[in-house]
Amino acid sequence: MSMKRKTLKKRWETFSSAKVAPYVFVLPFLLTFVIFFIYPIISSVMTSFQNVQLGASKWVGLANYKRLAASSEFPTAIRNSLLYTVITIALMIPFPLLFAVMLNSKSMRGGTFFRAVLFMPILCSVVVAGMTFRFMFNETDSALVNEFFMKVFGTRRIMWKSRQWPAMAMMVSLCCWRWTGMNIVYFMSGLRSVPVELYEAADIDGASAAQRFWNVTVPSVKPTTIYVLTISIYGGLSMYTESRMLWDAKSSPMNVGLTIVGFVYQKGISQADYGFASCAGLCLLLVTLVVNFIQLRGTGAIGKGGAK
Amino acid sequence: MISSYTKKHVGQKKTYTILLLVFFAMFCVVVLVPFATILLTSFKQTNRLLTDGFNLKVEKNIMSWDSYVYLFTGKHSFFLWYRNSVYLTVVQTLLTLFISAWVSFGFSFYRFKGKDILYACVLIVMMIPFEIMMLPLFMEAINLKMTNSYFGIMIPYLANATVIFFFCQYLQGIPVELVEAGRIDGCNEYSIFLCLVFPLMKPALAAMSILVGVNTWNNYLWPLLVLGDSHKFTLPIGLSSLIAMQGSNLNSYKILMAGSVMTVLPILLLFCFAQKYFIEGLSTGSVKG
Amino acid sequence: MKRLLSVFLVSVLILSLVTAQGTSERTSEKDTSQSTVTTLSVWSFVQAHMDAYKKLSAVWNEDHPDEQIKLVDTYYDWASMHDKLYSCLLAGEGAPDLCDVEIGKWPNFMQGEIKFLDLTDYVLPYKDQIVNTRMQVYQKNGKQYGVPSHIGATVMYYNIDLLQKAGIDYRNIKTWDDFANACRIYKAKTGKYMTYIETYGAYEFSYMMAELGHDIITADGRPDLYNADAVRVCKLWKSWYDEGIIGTIPTGNADTDAGKAAVASGEIAALGYPLWYMGRFTDVAPDLAGKIAIAPLPVFKDATYKSVGLGGTGTVVIANGPHADLAARFITWAKLSETGGITLWQDLGYDPINTKVWTNLTVTKDPGNKFLKYFATNPFDVLSEIKDGIFACKTMQNSATINDYLSSTTWNRMYINGEDVEKVLKETQTEMETQAK
Numbered sequence A: 001m002s003m004k005r006k007t008l009k010k011r012w013e014t015f016s017s018a019k020v021a022p023y024v025f026v027l028p029f030l031l032t033f034v035i036f037f038i039y040p041i042i043s044s045v046m047t048s049f050q051n052v053q054l055g056a057s058k059w060v061g062l063a064n065y066k067r068l069a070a071s072s073e074f075p076t077a078i079r080n081s082l083l084y085t086v087i088t089i090a091l092m093i094p095f096p097l098l099f100a101v102m103l104n105s106k107s108m109r110g111g112t113f114f115r116a117v118l119f120m121p122i123l124c125s126v127v128v129a130g131m132t133f134r135f136m137f138n139e140t141d142s143a144l145v146n147e148f149f150m151k152v153f154g155t156r157r158i159m160w161k162s163r164q165w166p167a168m169a170m171m172v173s174l175c176c177w178r179w180t181g182m183n184i185v186y187f188m189s190g191l192r193s194v195p196v197e198l199y200e201a202a203d204i205d206g207a208s209a210a211q212r213f214w215n216v217t218v219p220s221v222k223p224t225t226i227y228v229l230t231i232s233i234y235g236g237l238s239m240y241t242e243s244r245m246l247w248d249a250k251s252s253p254m255n256v257g258l259t260i261v262g263f264v265y266q267k268g269i270s271q272a273d274y275g276f277a278s279c280a281g282l283c284l285l286l287v288t289l290v291v292n293f294i295q296l297r298g299t300g301a302i303g304k305g306g307a308k
Numbered sequence B: 001m002i003s004s005y006t007k008k009h010v011g012q013k014k015t016y017t018i019l020l021l022v023f024f025a026m027f028c029v030v031v032l033v034p035f036a037t038i039l040l041t042s043f044k045q046t047n048r049l050l051t052d053g054f055n056l057k058v059e060k061n062i063m064s065w066d067s068y069v070y071l072f073t074g075k076h077s078f079f080l081w082y083r084n085s086v087y088l089t090v091v092q093t094l095l096t097l098f099i100s101a102w103v104s105f106g107f108s109f110y111r112f113k114g115k116d117i118l119y120a121c122v123l124i125v126m127m128i129p130f131e132i133m134m135l136p137l138f139m140e141a142i143n144l145k146m147t148n149s150y151f152g153i154m155i156p157y158l159a160n161a162t163v164i165f166f167f168c169q170y171l172q173g174i175p176v177e178l179v180e181a182g183r184i185d186g187c188n189e190y191s192i193f194l195c196l197v198f199p200l201m202k203p204a205l206a207a208m209s210i211l212v213g214v215n216t217w218n219n220y221l222w223p224l225l226v227l228g229d230s231h232k233f234t235l236p237i238g239l240s241s242l243i244a245m246q247g248s249n250l251n252s253y254k255i256l257m258a259g260s261v262m263t264v265l266p267i268l269l270l271f272c273f274a275q276k277y278f279i280e281g282l283s284t285g286s287v288k289g
Numbered sequence C: 001m002k003r004l005l006s007v008f009l010v011s012v013l014i015l016s017l018v019t020a021q022g023t024s025e026r027t028s029e030k031d032t033s034q035s036t037v038t039t040l041s042v043w044s045f046v047q048a049h050m051d052a053y054k055k056l057s058a059v060w061n062e063d064h065p066d067e068q069i070k071l072v073d074t075y076y077d078w079a080s081m082h083d084k085l086y087s088c089l090l091a092g093e094g095a096p097d098l099c100d101v102e103i104g105k106w107p108n109f110m111q112g113e114i115k116f117l118d119l120t121d122y123v124l125p126y127k128d129q130i131v132n133t134r135m136q137v138y139q140k141n142g143k144q145y146g147v148p149s150h151i152g153a154t155v156m157y158y159n160i161d162l163l164q165k166a167g168i169d170y171r172n173i174k175t176w177d178d179f180a181n182a183c184r185i186y187k188a189k190t191g192k193y194m195t196y197i198e199t200y201g202a203y204e205f206s207y208m209m210a211e212l213g214h215d216i217i218t219a220d221g222r223p224d225l226y227n228a229d230a231v232r233v234c235k236l237w238k239s240w241y242d243e244g245i246i247g248t249i250p251t252g253n254a255d256t257d258a259g260k261a262a263v264a265s266g267e268i269a270a271l272g273y274p275l276w277y278m279g280r281f282t283d284v285a286p287d288l289a290g291k292i293a294i295a296p297l298p299v300f301k302d303a304t305y306k307s308v309g310l311g312g313t314g315t316v317v318i319a320n321g322p323h324a325d326l327a328a329r330f331i332t333w334a335k336l337s338e339t340g341g342i343t344l345w346q347d348l349g350y351d352p353i354n355t356k357v358w359t360n361l362t363v364t365k366d367p368g369n370k371f372l373k374y375f376a377t378n379p380f381d382v383l384s385e386i387k388d389g390i391f392a393c394k395t396m397q398n399s400a401t402i403n404d405y406l407s408s409t410t411w412n413r414m415y416i417n418g419e420d421v422e423k424v425l426k427e428t429q430t431e432m433e434t435q436a437k
Helices: A003-015 A021-047 A063-070 A073-092 A094-104 A111-123 A126-136 A144-152 A164-192 A196-204 A209-220 A222-237 A241-246 A260-270 A274-298 B003-042 B046-052 B066-073 B078-109 B115-127 B130-143 B150-157 B161-171 B176-184 B189-218 B221-226 B235-243 B250-285 C002-027 C047-063 C078-091 C103-110 C120-126 C132-136 C160-165 C176-190 C203-211 C228-243 C257-264 C275-284 C324-336 C338-348 C370-374 C379-389 C399-415 C421-435
Strands: A050-052 A057-059 C038-044 C069-075 C098-102 C154-159 C195-197 C246-248 C270-274 C292-295 C313-317
Touching (some): A021 B078, A050 A274, A073 A260, A073 C399, A094 A111, A164 A241, A164 B003, A196 A209, A222 A274, B003 B250, B066 B250, B078 B115, B078 B235, B115 B161, B150 B221, B161 B189, B221 B235, C047 C338, C078 C103, C120 C324, C154 C160, C154 C203, C203 C270, C228 C246, C257 C275, C313 C324, C324 C338, C399 C421
Parallel strands (some): C195 C246
16 A cells, blocks of 8 residues: 555544544534634623624723613513513423323323324414414404403403513413423323333322322423423523514513513614623523523532433 | 222223313313414405404405415415425424434543533533524624525534434433444444444434424524525515514515415424324433433 | 325425425516616515605616616515614625615614715705705714605694594694693593504604704703603693593504504594604505595694604615615605605605605696595695794614613503603603613
């Protein structure tokens, strides 16, 4: 063999050896992480100290941070996002689990069919779903939801889009409609791994259905619950497109529909104040990291490596 | 044996069954209400839409196929958006699945320096929603000249942290001996992945294909930022451009309603067809203790 | 069953791909005839504007056979379009040749380096024919950057029918006191509200302040919301609301779907809105034809102005575009010339900036014109009454933030929460001062 071919062959062998190969495998992620994660964060930090305008930017030191601290809209956004996250978690973990148990039970017929129907909303794009809910929750007497409430509960017309709690209910109901099916599917797959022997043992001990649920089912699906909890926190804190669709890309009365990401987007692009938006975005990043970290530590999920 | 368990409940089974069926039937009806409203409204005259709003009334005298006729014959870009969405979804899903599997193989079957730190980075990226990174990412896309292309839409998400994480969990169920056997047989690392491990990931691939596919099909904010030319629009962007158009071009409502139905229908059918694989994939793959 | 489904699925996909091919070929008509046809990309959020521009481009092509243009349109909804334009300008690429920029978003583009072409020279030929105060809104430092479509003079629309039933003749309403009395009589006789106040983008506040000659920002763009005039105007509206003689519009604004629906159903007997709202009437309320009269706004006794130009879209030419010069010549002609003004009036009901149109009797007395047929009074008559007293609001760097805040918070606190007007204005001013750039 010629020298060139020998070196090429050697290079290929090194390249495909078990020493070098792992780096080649994880390279796409490493590149993505550095280019599309680290770099934007750093540039975000830089711009948060600037007043970014078309063509030129001015260093303004801590001015953006001061404005953020003095803003009355930012706390509203934080409050809305946190409330939304907490309420959706409270509804989207216990109930889908219950439904999954019900669908899985031996008395159930056609569980697969119902599961499919309940999953359908996820397939609907947020744009279409948001628009539909926007019309359904209109603040007129003839709007679908109002008509229902007025006929069935005899209430007066509810102002879904301009009052704090009705607006929160509207956003939460959109979330529940879309994601309940997904969570049911997650829990159903988690339930599959619960050994039947445990239920039998509980039965022998004379446990009631409720006790079976609490003492066998719930602990057994803990990994699934943690996973669903994690993605729910993630989804709740970053919600924006839904509220954008519900209020037709306009500001909501008293900012009832303003979320943190909504605040960032509104300032950064709609009000041409990108430096200020970076500042808010960084705060959100920090909050999300902290919340997720606490949650993962608290539920004992952190520290699990990926492999052997 | 589970006989003792079942014998005890045989008597109450029927009542439970009826109760469960009734409950879920009602539940499904509620869930289907929004779909029903879009469907019904797509048949109604659009000039009544403003005054009547959305409702569930079936008013035979004002319903017609008008909107659908306009959708299929009128001069507009709905099907162009449709085609773009299909193209983007298929390409992005396939690439994401392959590349993420590629990366997760590296995490799952090797020990290397920096692995723990890098894996922690996967978790961190998983925890950070796209929306937070959206604006600086867009600025960067501008600098890297990635805007106005599908390439630019896909690139940041091909090595998808959530998918990588899921695959890593799944691969825990594949014994290391398989890989070692492959080495003994003289395969190089890459063909071990391609020929041995990747084919075994079918359930996980199926599960993630639906997840990634649905997300890409419905993706709105990022393509909105990245794309510039209208002939590159995907469905969500195109549809939303009809929603709030000022002036009162009622044709836009026609396309919007009928178009929404057409957007949801194929995905529903696809899901009914592939449901089994998806659920199987999720159960075999995910969230082990 | 499964096979049937998969066959069906595949055929649906193929069908959509094929049809998409067909449609895209239709929409991207290849022009292989003349090489002197320049393609100009235009963005807008109003289809009617595009239709008018396309119509005018045909006229242009006849007059300029060696400089023909073809307009290629892209639509977004109002919010997304401006977001996209801004992000493309930040990116330095992807922006169109021409773009409609609505006045609410105008200030975003007037900060830092202005990326629009300076149209001052292109506008010169029309200078003597147009209402220059309206042009000022789209200027910065004396340079013209955008071309408006209309004056947008604010007038009062009265439903003659409804008012007559309550025994009110709109022609007797000259001052705001007259107006308030009419509201009282209307409420007493019919039990309904004669007019409504908006809580989102409230024009009511703007036009009353304009009559007093007061803007919401100072000459250098700082917020100016807590002053005697603002308190007076807000207190006046609030007192009517508290008295129960006016209501709040559904969804807070008369130019939304629900607002237009309220107008169409005849719920509103009086509405103060710019002249461009005429098109909304003709589009959504055909049943009200012949029943709506247009009259000048009622005025304060100490008012210095009679009306104000509100709303509006300035079309801009992106500087450094490959066809910027041609685009500039086209758009200034299309909007400012007499021909352009006539088309915009006839198709869109926009009050023309070119005053020659006002004296063109074939246009202003045209019995076939849909707007003249619809309304009981002639808008040009009203225009000539108010033309010397039209206030021009400034839009500057903080305007977008201020208007967003007013719409989301200030008006809602006053009307929905029922808080004290002065307190709310004071707190708004403080918030806007800390948030000012």
